Amino acid sequence: MTNNESPLKKVCIICAKGTIEDVYATLVMANGAVMEGIEAKVFFTFFGLDAITKKQMNRIKTATVGNPAMRAPGGLPFPSILGILPGVEAGVSAMMKSSMAKLDIPPVDEFLEMITAGGGEIYACKLGMDMFKLEKKDLWDEVKDVLTIGEFYGLCGGENTQIIFT
Amino acid sequence: MAQKTIAGQTIEVNDEGYMVDASQWNREIAAELAKEDGIELTEKHYEVLEFLRKSNEKGETLTIRRVGKSGIVDIKGLYGLFPGGPLKFSSRFAGIPKPASCV
Numbered sequence A: 001m002t003n004n005e006s007p008l009k010k011v012c013i014i015c016a017k018g019t020i021e022d023v024y025a026t027l028v029m030a031n032g033a034v035m036e037g038i039e040a041k042v043f044f045t046f047f048g049l050d051a052i053t054k055k056q057m058n059r060i061k062t063a064t065v066g067n068p069a070m071r072a073p074g075g076l077p078f079p080s081i082l083g084i085l086p087g088v089e090a091g092v093s094a095m096m097k098s099s100m101a102k103l104d105i106p107p108v109d110e111f112l113e114m115i116t117a118g119g120g121e122i123y124a125c126k127l128g129m130d131m132f133k134l135e136k137k138d139l140w141d142e143v144k145d146v147l148t149i150g151e152f153y154g155l156c157g158g159e160n161t162q163i164i165f166t
Numbered sequence B: 001m002a003q004k005t006i007a008g009q010t011i012e013v014n015d016e017g018y019m020v021d022a023s024q025w026n027r028e029i030a031a032e033l034a035k036e037d038g039i040e041l042t043e044k045h046y047e048v049l050e051f052l053r054k055s056n057e058k059g060e061t062l063t064i065r066r067v068g069k070s071g072i073v074d075i076k077g078l079y080g081l082f083p084g085g086p087l088k089f090s091s092r093f094a095g096i097p098k099p100a101s102c103v
Helices: A020-035 A046-052 A080-084 A088-102 A108-117 A126-131 A149-154 B027-036 B043-057 B064-068 B075-081 B088-093
Strands: A010-015 A039-044 A121-125 A145-147 A161-165 B002-006 B009-013
Touching (some): A020 A046, A020 A088, A020 A108, A039 A149, A046 A108, A046 A121, A046 A126, A080 A088, A108 A121, A108 B064, A108 B075, A121 A126, A121 A149, A126 A145, A145 A149, B002 B027, B009 B027, B027 B088, B043 B064, B043 B075, B043 B088, B064 B075
Parallel strands (some): A010 A039, A121 A145
């Protein structure tokens, strides 16, 4: 299952969206990397910044409108029009979170702590911060730095490095 | 599947070096397996290995989060004990199967 001749050494992950599935895909990939001894650097930008903003990080949601893969429990169809009703998005998001909790997948802040505990690094995008009028103090305390994309690319050098965009 | 002689005992290992039969395990084997990866086991290491073995026996899914909440060591400490593979190295030294878990 492994290619021992030329193993992956570093992943640089860019997360630009703030839904549960996009943020968790990022966190699972970053955490999975450090657990395998692979260096991980994560860059949050645009709506992805919610995942590292103190106020929002544990309140992210799944979109219930415009998400054709969403089905009701048991695989029944979930008409998009239901998704606009008050409380539906919150309910669906709570369900997603509880299914993940059963698999021992932690809330966003704890997940980020697991990644940094393993040496992973978390960065915020300067442009996105300016757009959303965020300051460093609004961000989760362990965000390592606020960078331009150019500066982030500067961290993505080296052999066997992959950049992943979620 | 291969056989390996280690610490004076013959054990069965799979192609990734994980022991096939957890009951063949003992502390000396763990110490030798760890030494192959350049890790000298301390009592703290053994506490983690025992915890993993017990959880595995109970059929629990192993995650670094669970080890972090075990009261033995936090996640940062776990990375410190088993650099580069907090769960995959520790479970190999513990003589249990490689955890099929993403967290």
